[in-house]
Amino acid sequence: MGKTHIRPQRVLGKLQVATVTLAHGGGGKAMKDLIDDVFVAAFDNSDLAPMEDQARLDLGMLAAAGDRLAFTTDAVVVDPLFFPGGDIGKLAVCGTINDLAVGGAIPLYLSCAAIIEEGTSVELLRKVAQSMAHSAQLAGVRIVTGDTKVVPRGACDKLFITASGLGVIPKGVQLNAHAARPGDVVLVNGLLGEHGAAILAARGEMALDCTIESDCAPLHELVAALLARAPGVRCLRDATRGGIATVLNEIAQASHVGIEIDEAQCPMREQVRGFCEILGLDPLYLANEGKLVAIVAPEDADAALTALQAHPLGAEARIVGRVTELEPGRVVMRTLLGGHRIVDMLVGEQLPRIC
Amino acid sequence: MKYVDEFRDRDKAAALATEIEKLACSIEGGSTPIHIMEVCGGHTHSIFRYGVEELLPARIELIHGPGCPVCVLPMGRVDDCVAIAEQPNVIFTTFGDAMRVPGSRKSLMQARAEGADVRMVYSPMDALALARAHPDREVVFFGLGFETTMPATALTILQADREAIDNFTVFCNHITIIPTIKAILDSPDVRIDAFLGPGHVSMVIGSAPYDFIARHYRRPLVIAGFEPLDVLQSIWMVLKQIKEGRCEIENQYARVAAAGGNVAALQAIARVYELRPFFEWRGLGSIDHSGVRLRPEYARFDAERRYAIPNARIADPKACQCGEVLKGVLKPWQCKVFGTSCTPQTPAGALMVSSEGACAAYYQYSSAKQRTGARG
Numbered sequence: 001m002g003k004t005h006i007r008p009q010r011v012l013g014k015l016q017v018a019t020v021t022l023a024h025g026g027g028g029k030a031m032k033d034l035i036d037d038v039f040v041a042a043f044d045n046s047d048l049a050p051m052e053d054q055a056r057l058d059l060g061m062l063a064a065a066g067d068r069l070a071f072t073t074d075a076v077v078v079d080p081l082f083f084p085g086g087d088i089g090k091l092a093v094c095g096t097i098n099d100l101a102v103g104g105a106i107p108l109y110l111s112c113a114a115i116i117e118e119g120t121s122v123e124l125l126r127k128v129a130q131s132m133a134h135s136a137q138l139a140g141v142r143i144v145t146g147d148t149k150v151v152p153r154g155a156c157d158k159l160f161i162t163a164s165g166l167g168v169i170p171k172g173v174q175l176n177a178h179a180a181r182p183g184d185v186v187l188v189n190g191l192l193g194e195h196g197a198a199i200l201a202a203r204g205e206m207a208l209d210c211t212i213e214s215d216c217a218p219l220h221e222l223v224a225a226l227l228a229r230a231p232g233v234r235c236l237r238d239a240t241r242g243g244i245a246t247v248l249n250e251i252a253q254a255s256h257v258g259i260e261i262d263e264a265q266c267p268m269r270e271q272v273r274g275f276c277e278i279l280g281l282d283p284l285y286l287a288n289e290g291k292l293v294a295i296v297a298p299e300d301a302d303a304a305l306t307a308l309q310a311h312p313l314g315a316e317a318r319i320v321g322r323v324t325e326l327e328p329g330r331v332v333m334r335t336l337l338g339g340h341r342i343v344d345m346l347v348g349e350q351l352p353r354i355c
Numbered sequence: 356m357k358y359v360d361e362f363r364d365r366d367k368a369a370a371l372a373t374e375i376e377k378l379a380c381s382i383e384g385g386s387t388p389i390h391i392m393e394v395c396g397g398h399t400h401s402i403f404r405y406g407v408e409e410l411l412p413a414r415i416e417l418i419h420g421p422g423c424p425v426c427v428l429p430m431g432r433v434d435d436c437v438a439i440a441e442q443p444n445v446i447f448t449t450f451g452d453a454m455r456v457p458g459s460r461k462s463l464m465q466a467r468a469e470g471a472d473v474r475m476v477y478s479p480m481d482a483l484a485l486a487r488a489h490p491d492r493e494v495v496f497f498g499l500g501f502e503t504t505m506p507a508t509a510l511t512i513l514q515a516d517r518e519a520i521d522n523f524t525v526f527c528n529h530i531t532i533i534p535t536i537k538a539i540l541d542s543p544d545v546r547i548d549a550f551l552g553p554g555h556v557s558m559v560i561g562s563a564p565y566d567f568i569a570r571h572y573r574r575p576l577v578i579a580g581f582e583p584l585d586v587l588q589s590i591w592m593v594l595k596q597i598k599e600g601r602c603e604i605e606n607q608y609a610r611v612a613a614a615g616g617n618v619a620a621l622q623a624i625a626r627v628y629e630l631r632p633f634f635e636w637r638g639l640g641s642i643d644h645s646g647v648r649l650r651p652e653y654a655r656f657d658a659e660r661r662y663a664i665p666n667a668r669i670a671d672p673k674a675c676q677c678g679e680v681l682k683g684v685l686k687p688w689q690c691k692v693f694g695t696s697c698t699p700q701t702p703a704g705a706l707m708v709s710s711e712g713a714c715a716a717y718y719q720y721s722s723a724k725q726r727t728g729a730r731g
């Protein structure tokens with residue numbers, strides 16, 4: 001129910017109302033109007049499969065681009081739906097692209113499903129759909145199939161989106177979380193913790209005046225530039241939920257190596273640091289939506305850094321640490337003060353401290 | 356926000372560490388350890404977060420005190436919170452870090468997952484705003500913490516009183532640090548040579564309440580700020596007192612904590628609260644006059660009077676050695692259950708509960724090597 005594939009020449013339905021009701025999920029004319037008017041109109045592109053329940057992709061074209069398919073899915077819920085630097089639609093598109101990109105894949109196609117709470121305004125949906133279309137277009141990927149469901153009030157929070165992505169990994173590209181070796185360097189492509197801080201600040205619960213913007217951005221072009229200049233890249237990960245702390249732990253465990261980072265080298269905006277200070281949060285665990293961690297063989301460290309810094313999304317790139325043979329599976333940080341501490345995985349979500 | 360880095364500078368830290376080392380060597384007693392307790396959980400957090408212990412000479416041993424209000428919250432009290440939160444029509448509001456503290460049946464986090472309306476707030480005024488916005492609901496604020504958070508709760512109650520808001524109550528679990536320091540000093544196996552005093556508490560109460568520690572118990576105390584360099588400087592000041600044979604209350608944190616405290620805050624505290632005859636602390640047992648409750652004049656804001664509260668005393672598990680760790684008799688990792696049946700996911704004792712608790716901090720921040728190496 002609710003598939004968005006249409007015959008391009010078909011007359012598109014028009015919505016007559018300002019809010020979504022359960023009728024728009026009923027499979028009838030109202031649903032067609034919603035899908036046509038909001039989603040199809042925004043995503044309009046010739047690749048939308050003609051009135052079928054699936055997108056049909058040309059194998060020959062895919063095979064020419066590489067020798068493996070990369071396939072991923074991302075469920076996106078965010079409160080608020082619109083925040084400085086992005087919105088749920090942009091987040092869904094960029095997040096899915098990034099999941100493909102850090103595997104070395106060229107992202108090509110997206111599938112998106114929206115779960116809509118009854119009572120959500122059509123205007124809001126339009127904005128989100130346009131944002132998705134815009135983000136996809138900028139990134140050069142196509143949204144080729146989708147679905148919508150409307151659920152009763154309270155069954156979801158306004159709007160949930162899931163996006164799946166398909167990409168192709170060029171021959172010879174081999175990135176693996178278990179490939180880190182002692183001596184490798186650890187790089188990040190820019191300022192950390194911005195998305196997490198922006199979302200917390202945008203919720204407005206703590207009446208803090210701040211102007212932090214989410215770093216939400218598609219990273220596939222940056223990755224392509226990096227891989228072209230630095231073949232010694234062994235592993236890439238996007239540092240989303242759980243921040244770079246979590247990603248580094250995953251790599252340390254998968255590769256059975258230790259990782260030591262230097263707090264003084266971790267790039268961070270003053271505002272993000274101050275914000276964390278006040279709330280008792282650790283910025284290393286804050287989510288990013290446009291940051292990746294790269295593990296690179298030592299001989300290619302400079303090339304990798306130069307490649308990242310040459311790209312607008314990597315201007316603030318830094319070498320933040322090294323892979324070691326000490327304490328395999330552990331991440332240790334040299335603190336600003338010069339002491340050391342373990343940077344562990346979080347038990348649950350970060351909770352603000354009271355004193 | 357630039358100011359914070361001044362207090363975390365590596366060169367300054369190294370210079371201070373050298374001074375501390377020199378001073379520690381010059382104090383009589385050869386290599387006998389000097390035990391310094393930092394009373395406040397904020398210090399414990401800072402010490403682990405920045406790896407301060409690594410910069411100290413082996414002779415100095417830090418004992419991580421009871422000053423984490425979340426850690427010392429007895430399990431029975433968490434059960435009471437859950438019982439209130441599960442009443443129909445209640446919105447139960449709390450500071451974030453109390454959400455995960457395990458009760459005997461469940462935490463507030465679990466209660467919320469099961470349908471209770473539990474909400475995280477950043478101040479009691481946020482809870483009062485919720486009460487205003489939802490006149491048909493009963494909003495309960497979980498008042499928790501030392502003198503640091505006590506005034507804000509008191510001012511909120513006074514505000515609710517002025518506005519005659521009748522759907523707002525406070526479940527008061529505020530505690531006071533002085534009787535607890537005294538209880539620790541009175542216990543026979545205590546090993547503490549000096550104290551770092553809690554900066555934020557002192558900001559409210561001033562320095563006079565600590566006088567008995569120097570006068571009666573002959574221990575130096577330095578009121579310390581929370582940045583790692585504050586902690587180092589305070590340790591240096593404490594050592595200087597020991598070296599010179601002085602026992603005084605000194606203030607390293609004068610940039611924030613005035614000697615006389617905060618008069619307006621103290622007045623609000625005096626107006627709203629009275630001392631309880633005793634209060635139960637997790638890991639330490641019952642301590643006389645260590646908690647406060649609302650005065651009878653503010654009874655209508657008292658959740659303890661509005662709701663039937665189970666008020667059960669749940670004993671800590673037998674294997675739990677939090678008391679010994681708090682008094683400095685044991686290091687956290689020497690506890691029988693550390694890291695086995697007591698971990699941050701499944702805390703058996705108080706000190707494993709929040710990141711300010713000593714056991715949780717060791718578990719989370721220090722490696723096996725650091726635990727057993729020279730710094731052990």
Ligand code: SF4
Binds near residue numbers: 707
């Ligand atoms: S390990 Fe657990 S039981 Fe033992 S002292 Fe620490 S918190 Fe208490």
